[in-house]
Amino acid sequence: MTTSPIGRIGRETDRVDGPLKAAGGARYAADHQPEGLLHAHLVQATVGRGSVRRVDVSRAEAAPGVVAVFTPFRPLPLNPPSPQQSGENYSALQDTAVRFRGQVIGLVVADTPERARDAAALVSADYAVTPSRTSLADGSPGVAQGVVQKLADGVPSIDAALAASPVTVTTSVSQHAQHHIAMEPHATTAVWVDDHLTVYTGAQAPQRAAATIAARLGVDPAKVRVLCRYTGGGFGQRSPVWNEALLCAAAARALGRPVKVVLSREQVFTAIGHRGAVRQTIRLGADTDGRLLALSHESDGELPAAGGWQMMPGRDTSAVMYRTPNIRIDQRLVTLDTPPTWSMRAPAEAPGMFALETAMDELSVRTGVDPVELRLRNHATEDPVEGRPFSSKHLEECYRVGAERFGWSGRRARPRSRTDGDWLVGTGMASAIYPAWRQSATARVRFGDDGRVTVSSATSDLGTGSFTVLAVVGADELGVPVGSVDAEVGDSALPPGGVGAYGSSVTTSTVPAVQAACRAAVEALVRAAVENPRSPFAGLDPAAVRYRRGRVEARGRSVDFRTLLHAMGVPLVEAVGATDPNTTSPYRFHCFGAHFCEVRVHRLTGEPRVARFTSVFDVGRVVNAKAARSQLRGSIIWGVGHALLEADPIEPDGRFAAATMADYLVPVHADTPEIDVHWLDHPDPHISEFGARGLGEIGLVSVAAAIGNAVFDATGTRVHDLPITLDKLL
Amino acid sequence: MRSYAFERPGTVTDAVRRAGSGSAFLAGGTTLVDLMKLEVMTPDRVLDINRLPLRGLDTTGGGLRIGALERMSDVAADPRVRRAYPVLGQALDLSASGQLRTMASIGGNLLQRTRCGYFRDVSTPCNKRLPGSGCPAIGGENRTHAVLGASGSCAATHPSDLAVALVALDAKVRLQGREGARTVDLRDFYLLPGDTPHLEHDLRPGELVTEVVVPALPWARRSTYVKIRDRRSFEFALSSAAVAVRLDGDTIVEARVAVGGMGTRPWRLTAVERALVGRRATEETYVAAAATAVEGTRPLRHNAYKPELMKRTLVRALLELEQTR
């Protein structure tokens, strides 16, 4: 770990929480073992839709160690979710309806986790079954949600604009449900002390989670605390509170003892939301030089009847990406009886940009314009619908730098023209875009009489590196070593206004709040120094006192804050800083990037393998180069899964066909290519004084398209239905 | 997991005496414990056989004898195996993961159960798991299922890589039951599903696999195993081929060919072997011979790609073998 007192921003900083995690000292939701703990296991519906007629709990109740079995016929009281809230639209066990296969229909509580699990297997249910709607094809076209349209003067419709275009491309793509599969399975430990509830559960937004739990359990929000200091991955899946956590807290209340629920790997697939299946059609109209004249993006996304996240893949992709006089985005949702959907890393942008960038590659093939050149010709300096300028956009530089690092310039655009032994070799590229978002945020900075600074914010570190961001920014702002700063997140009891860790917005939003809190804390320290009678600076004009690198100085005297606090007899001085969102800005805020990759496909057996990847990003200012690289690289590996492996088809009876780690394939090390990640250093002057736009998701956007485009280059076969598996390339 | 009695017999005789229809032998446990947790296998007695003297790798007198409790990793690493039967070493190397291979035994590997997703999910019917309950795979998700040997009752593939290599080598298994010992050709050991997919092999209740015997086959030094899958590692075969070829100059004089991922059991392809013998070792020969492999294949809805993939896997394996010349 570094001890350099200043200038840490943008450099390589080890994770401040790294040693603790590596040594197994970090305690996650399931690691808490309060006195008198009971263990619960979920029982899930095994039919796709209908109702529970009867649940036989007799064998489970008689099983060793079982304390209670809750079912729709012996429910745990929970309030329904607020209708304004997106997500699941029902509370488990409150009625007998079965909305999807895998819905929670019971909770078995026992003295050990094994006994709870084994007894849960003894619960049997009788159902009245009604047919399920599970296929997007059956339900398409869905119901339009967000039509965005802009047509040039005199153009009657997007169809007319397309019909008048010299070159047109129509591309339809699809992808199945996908799963987040965070390293830490969903788990909750709930402890009541009198009427105060403490919930240990991974939460991307601890304060929102506490409010939700309070509302659903009908208790005073001030009496609910959510703690998730360490969380093993979120990716969107931990932004809502799922039934597992609510039932856990309700069971603990009913039984008067702490209760823990840990989902099995298989349960996470169905009881917790997934990225919905989606089909999309892009129609491009262009002149013969590849300049876009019209763009239409239609989508049909899965929206479970039980509620879920709305898949809108055109909004932050096709509606902002390229310059075009005519544009129409028609996003439709198809109601299905599937498990709930939820946002998953680059939730709409990953599928949306797969569609757009595949279509752009087809346009490149049709017009003979090099893919990079095609994108330069259609470069947008303002968003094509509203005409708002981008706050800071250096995408052209991404293309240039990326092409150079990758060695793109010599590319021959002749599919199936390069081989290496028995492998067909191809290259492909794609542009990436992801919205940047600054939420209002708060942070607290504390000078302690132990000589340490504590920077706190009620956000969450999902393994992403926010602890380190807080520490680095606090250290930089206060001019103290990173090693003397403690960072604190994952606690709803921290000052109100912490940001949810989603939308790649923690750094963007929290850094300005940390800076404000540092300044406020310095001010408070100086004020105390002049006001406290025991202070060596007592009675001075505050303007004559200055803070510098952890010391308070005036009249030739310089005292470090620890000594000062001791002299004053004060254990700590702290202040909260809050910042507003930038919703009134005239600018559009987006991150950009360019991916380049080489793919190899075996000439006989067809398996596609990614050989190397080069990506260049424009994300504003970077706080920690090490964590940034890891986020971007991890995203690209995720994208390899998106392109080549990840799919969970839903069967007609509502069963996920691949809802286990054995069947749902994600990339392993051997699938991970050589990855060259690079970012430009252009702080965004409009998003905040600091200039960070966030980078947790942009890396994944368009990876699948770049790979698919390279597969086409290697083989001459265009695969539109993900994942690109060998059977489609034989 | 259902509760069960746990016993640790010290001798083969003791183990066999204690075994019965409701019991299961525990070797590495990488299949058994997994399926017990899923409640797919629910033995009432688990007999830990790891203390039995079923270890060792023996090459005296030609051929190879492998104790049933030898670990996959040890067999794969043995220089005698690698030199004399590359196909075996490679099949093992390409199986599972490093951690699993150090746990898993050779006997257990041959007796592992299918990876059919319905078989492993007790909330669905499955004729193999619950005879007579039906087979959801045949009309459902069957991208990974068998195109050879399937019946209307079951189309699950046998997942072992090792078994494919061993079948190509004409290996035998030594069995020990209460009534004594016997030796069975591995090829005949596995049963076709027919109407009784729950009966997977010719192993009588309580019978123990004690040893795998690979006959001497000096020209198996030129053998190889090719495994094709979506993911580069840690996945079962969509298709695999074990091939060995004896050449006289450029002419193939003997050949052994078996495929995995295609059949309800490891599938020996004698027709392909015959089509290779007497011909020159060229890609044309391989393509022509591989074409005979697809005779009798019966694809389902999602696995129609498999016959073609089988042919191509065979050609690839034969070509890769050429490179080791």
Ligand SMILES: Cc1cc2nc3c(=O)[nH]c(=O)nc-3n(C[C@H](O)[C@H](O)[C@H](O)COP(=O)(O)OP(=O)(O)OC[C@H]3O[C@@H](n4cnc5c(N)ncnc54)[C@H](O)[C@@H]3O)c2cc1C
């Ligand atoms: C994630 C994963 C991936 C895998 N990937 C592959 C792969 O790619 N290729 C591959 O080939 N395999 C693969 N396997 C399967 C693995 O190779 C087997 O699980 C393993 O070989 C079984 O050996 P074991 O000693 O652990 O058997 P156990 O689990 O102990 O036993 C398996 C079965 O055989 C019975 N049994 C064991 N020994 C004897 C004996 N001597 N006599 C009679 N009955 C016996 C048991 O009762 C049980 O029914 C994978 C397994 C896992 C979990």
Ligand code: SF4
């Ligand atoms: S294929 Fe065989 S194992 Fe799979 S569901 Fe059908 S009967 Fe069961």
